[in-house]
Every structure is written in structure tokens, then in C-alpha cells.
Amino acid sequence: MKKVALVTGASAGFGKAIVEKLVSDGFQVVAAARRLEKLQSLQAELGRESVYPLQMDITKTDQVDAALASLPDEWKAIELLVNNAGLALGLDKAYEADFSDWMTMINTNIVGLTYLTRQLLPQMVKKNSGMVINLGSTAGTVPYPGANVYGASKAFVKQFSLNLRADLAGTKIRVTNIEPGLCEGTEFSNVRFKGDDDRANKLYQGAHAIKPEDIANTVSWIAGQPEHVNINRIEIMPVSQSFGPQPVYRD
């Protein structure tokens, strides 16, 4: 029997690449997102025995419950949960940002991720087997102007991941937080800048940023570690990205 993984945000970017990689590693993968047609294309590409498209909006707990309940028996025993769905909206200063954008980020990156995890953990604990991989961000550690709620939501994901490890002590369940820096080839910046593709594209010009395949390879490597090894956190940046000095503004 193949192991079952569930990947959220599988309709684009990292999630799609993670599904492709996990299937090539021998998993059968429940691919979840809101855009069903994208998930169906992924299923057509990788095969019905390898991918099960699961439409759900992770901010809506009733949709998550109904989607999980609808899984056929052979797709229910989820061994690997990849909490990848997430988004940033806007890059405005906190005193100018749109509050509804903040709520969308909180509801997706925090509420959606924690609810799905809470729903799937009991079956992992019962079997004393499983792995949770969360998609955090360097923004959860490194502050930058305009990151306000996005960065804070990823700091939550980082600490939630570590606290899960504390609660799961004594079990064989493993938890990892992946914290990428600048990544291209996803819809992330087009979503952040609300369809302003020029602004999104400029961000990556000449940057040789991380690609979805790099994150998919990282997930695959983590999932392939021997049973006694837990990767707690892994921070990944392109070589072109680094750290700046802390600015001091003077009168």
C-alpha cells in the first residue's frame, strides 16, 4: 500500500510542485485547493491512482469537514500533511493596510492551517505515525516594512510547529516548518499585488530566486528522513538574498 499525503494549495506554485514530487516518490496524494479545475488537470497529468482532487476553502471549517468526510476509504489514512496553502496580501504600512486583507491572511495562514491540523492529528496519534510539514517563511523571523500581518502569521506557523513537537513528544509523529525566502515561479506575488503582474515580475528580475522545485525537493528530503530524525525548522534563501543592516533614522 502506498502512503497517502494531503497537500494544501496544490493548484499552483509550491503545492503543485510538491504533489508532483511526492507522486514520483511513491505517495498517493490528496491535492487540495479552491480551484477544482487546476486540481483535475494535475490528476490528468499524474494519474487517477496517484492524485485525488479535493476542493475546499481552508478558511471555511464546514467545507474542510465536508471535504475530509468525502474522501474515499483508500485516501483517508493521511500519513503526511503538507500545510502549504497561504498568501500575502499587500505590502502597505500597518497604518495604511486594508484590514480585510489582514483578516484574509489570518483566516488562511493561521485559522485554516490550525483547523486542518487539528482535524487530522488525532488519526495520526491513534496510529502513532505521521508527519506534518508546514510552510512558514523567512518573514516569520525577519521583519521588513509592509510584512506586518503576513510576517506575524508566519511567526505563528513557526511557533505552532515547534509547540506541536512539544505536544507530540513520546509519539513517532514528526513536524517541520519550512521557511523559504524569495521564490519565483508561483502566483504568490501576483496575489500579493492583486494582479499587478508588472510589479510582481520586477521583484524577481535578475534575482535567481528559489523555484517551486527547490521547495518540493526539500519536502521530499524531509519526508525521506529515517523515522528517528525530525527536521524542526529549515530556512532556505536564494544565494542572491541576504541580510541588511538595521537602519537608524536620524534627525
Ligand SMILES: NC(=O)c1ccc[n+]([C@@H]2O[C@H](COP(=O)([O-])OP(=O)(O)OC[C@H]3O[C@@H](n4cnc5c(N)ncnc54)[C@H](OP(=O)(O)O)[C@@H]3O)[C@@H](O)[C@H]2O)c1
Ligand atoms: N513564493 C514565495 O516567495 C514564498 C516565500 C515564503 C513562503 N511562501 C509560502 O508558501 C506557501 C505557498 O506559496 P506559493 O508561492 O506557492 O503561492 P501561490 O502560487 O499563490 O499558491 C498558493 C496556493 O494556496 C491556495 N490557497 C490560497 N487560499 C486558499 C484558501 N482559502 N483555501 C484553500 N487554498 C487556498 C491557492 O489555491 P486556490 O487559489 O486554488 O485556492 C494556491 O494553490 C504559502 O503559504 C506562502 O505564504 C511563499
